[in-house]
Amino acid sequence: MTRIAICAPSTPITREDAEAVAALAAEEFPEVELVVHEQCFDVEGHFAGSDARRIAALVECANDPSVDAVWFARGGYGACRVAEAAIGKFTHDAQAKTFLGYSDAGYLLGGLYRARIGKPVHGPMLADIRREGGAEAVRRALRWLTGDASGVEPTGDSHPRVAFNLMTLAMLCGTPLMPGLAKHVVLVEEVSEYLYAVDRLFFHLTAHLGGVAGLRLGRISDVPENDRPFGVEAEEIARHWCAHHSIPYLGSADIGHDAMNRIVPFGLAERPQGQ
Template sequence: MRIAVVAPSNALQRETADRVTALAAARGDCTIAFHPQCFLRHGHFAGTDDDRLSALREVIADPDVDAVWFARGGYGSNRIAEAAVTDIPGAARAKLFMGYSDTGFLLAALHKAGLEVAHGPMPQDIVRQGGEEAVTRGLDWLVRRDPAALEPGVRQPAMAFNLTVLSMLLGTMIEPDFSGVELLVEEVSEHHYRIDRLMFHLTSNPNVRRAARLRMGRVSDVPGNDPDFGQDEAAIAAFWCARSGIELGAPAAIGHDCANRVVPFARRAS
């Protein structure tokens, strides 16, 4: 299997790419090609918007690429998401696309265009403590669709997003259809009052209220609040789900950490 890596948000360190390449080579069941765009820098981003879009469109159209793996999160994939799915070439239909965090904008756009996508670990995760386990899990899904990589309680159809990214998707051209979907969310580095505000926005949306249920993943690196907010993320989710009438499911095994599990999006016709 040939996996192409592009960076639609922030740049990747070459040392990180080298570690992932070595890990993949040791497996013997795939080859990984890091597009040169991954290492470009233009202000905050991994190259200009045109650089990032061009690289993504290139690998989408390449018939020799079996899967497209987003290098890392950060910020910036929203700036190219709509253009990325304009005039999708036929070669894209056979590929799997995977990432999480900021690349949720692209997951939403690609899924809405009828392509196969999954929330899951990315190459950048190898820099975390225990990160090789996460990258191995990601490769297990990309290469073999190994069910052991999946979020253990997920029910299909399902989608998974970073909470901030999901909130920003609402009302845009790439907003998904959540009808009957199990919706998993996670967050990192946000105060509890901001989690509360995001959950208000999310659960107030009529489209989201058509979801089958909502499951809260891990919320990590929460900054301190003065005064204390008085509710943790579980209590916040329970409050807003009860108010909106959305079923709250069991905690989800997703998050910005090396234990992040894979959630494939149910494929729908464009």
């Protein structure tokens, strides 16, 4: 039996979200026990409860010796407010756990990778059940957590990898949560940002990626229409800033804010939970 704790370090989910995923898991993954923390349904302004409440829930899940993995429920915004304090309270019981999520959860994945705690993994979250094709995204996550690596993003080579939302990784730079990424291939994706904002993010981020083995670009989706065309597409932006900082641009990556978002274990680990 694989026991998976679910908490919401950023924004809340609904009980309907949790029930839909629980029903899918019960039918297709009988070897899985999902433990949804009540904090996932808390609402305090934008967040899934206060900072203190979100820290407490995350620490409780991470330090529970009966739990094999911590699955982040949803992104949005808020994990950066709690990540450093929460990680500082993790005990030895967090060390063997997989921590799975993406988007705003990248603040936690980055901090965990820097601290060498657990197994940070970019991949679908519980709230993806809402998306068109979201059931398959949830299956991909649960397959990984039960030992099936079929959902891993396929462009890996001999280099360690990380995957982040572009905004999240840019905001991590210069903070105590930013991991060292020398010799890594860095995968980034973005959603709902103007192309000029994507350009600005790459301007900042690439200045902090010295020594990386290369960059791959995931999907830049739902780009708003500006009052005037930017004139350069996302791949051209990425190529421009990579060239400016002598970072190898390695092409595309199969990650994004969508149901097709693939699994990227941080580092060299390509083996899923339980293997």
